[in-house]
Amino acid sequence: MMSCIPAFDLIDPIIFTIGPFEVFGRELQFDLRWYAVAYIAGLMIGWRYMIALARRPKLWTPHGGKERASPFNTEDVDDLLFWAAIGVIAGGRLGYVLFYQINAIWERPLWIVTGIVEGGMAFHGGLIGVGLALFFVSRARKLSLWNVADAAAVVAPIGLFFGRLANFINGELWGRAADVPWAMRFATDPAGLCRHPSQLYEAALEGLAIFAIVNIATWRFRSLARPGLNTGLFLLSYGLFRALLETVREPDSHMPEALQGYVTMGMLLSIPMIAVGAWLVHRALKTGSPARA
Incomplete structure (x- = not known):
């Protein structure tokens, strides 16, 4: 068997446990997982960063133009945090079930809710x-x-970065078998193969690289002054990076047999992101504003 780097299997996905204790005759315990901390950290840091954007009207003003007021305030961001948290958790979980585990709807419906603590978004x-x-x-x-979405696009890669690191700690979403020097073996892999640490690739591209792209556009070129541009950059960058990374991720086992090995669900779902992102970037650069919203 080829030797490869053991993934950080010594990092327990559970940070600490409270319990077990008995409640109304039932034994319960609470586990705090790195997966949950990743979501909390992404939302909290993103929330504070969006407030910083709201407090800088200069960012919303074209170079050489008359300074504009920020299109939203801190109270707007506070409201958005609450609903965005619900959206990302509910949407992420339902999307996972519909795109990857649709049989769970009739085979184990309770798991759709209870299984979220183990991952699966x-x-x-x-x-x-x-x-x-x-x-x-x-x-x-x-x-x-568009103004709200553009600001959200600035901070969204932060959550993606933490989320992919949590995937790595969970030992999930590993890559295809590989013989590269940095290939890793995951304790959660029943085959025990040396694999691409695709979670780290995704943290680097979907997190750090997209963060750099959108933030350079925001702070250097004042892309927030062109409604829809940041949203387009985010969608286009993510779609392209995700389609590329799907070539090193473990293929989806549930895809039609004729497509297995060639097309993955991640690729299919990224196609509309690329198309919409490219359209938004083109329109924002051409007219300065996409369709009114």
Whole structure:
């Protein structure tokens, strides 16, 4: 058997446990997992960063233009945090079930809720959930959807970065078998193969690289002054990176037999992101503003 680097299997996915203790005749315990901490950290840091963006009207003003007021305030961001948290968790979980574990709906429906503490979230589902949260908060508070979405695109890679690190600690979503020097063996892999640490690749590209792209556009080129541009950059970058990374992730076992080995669910779900992202970037650069929202 080829030798490879053992993944950080000594990092317990559970940080600490409270219990077990008895409640109404039932033995219960509470586990705090790195997976949950990753979501909390992404939301909290993103929340504070969006407040910082709201307090800098200069970022929303084109170079050489008259300074504009920020399109939303800290109270708007506070409201958005609450609904975005619900959107990312509910959307991510439902997306995972619908895209990857649809048989759970009739085989083990209770697991759809209880199993969330063990992992099992889909980015594309979470994206839809957050998109709906942005839409309804924007309407309720009479804000421009594109301005809110553009600010969210600045901070979203933070959550992606922490989430992929949590996937690594959980020993889930590992890559295909590989013979590269940095290949790793995961304790959760029943085959015990040396694999690409694809979670770390995703943390680097979906997290750090997209963060750099959108933030350079924001702080150096004031992309927030062109509604829809940051949203387009995020969607386009994520779609392209995800499609590329799918070539080193373990293929989906539930795909039609004719497509296995060639196309993955992640690739299929990234196609509309690439198309919409490219359209938004083109329109924002051409007209300075996409369709009104």
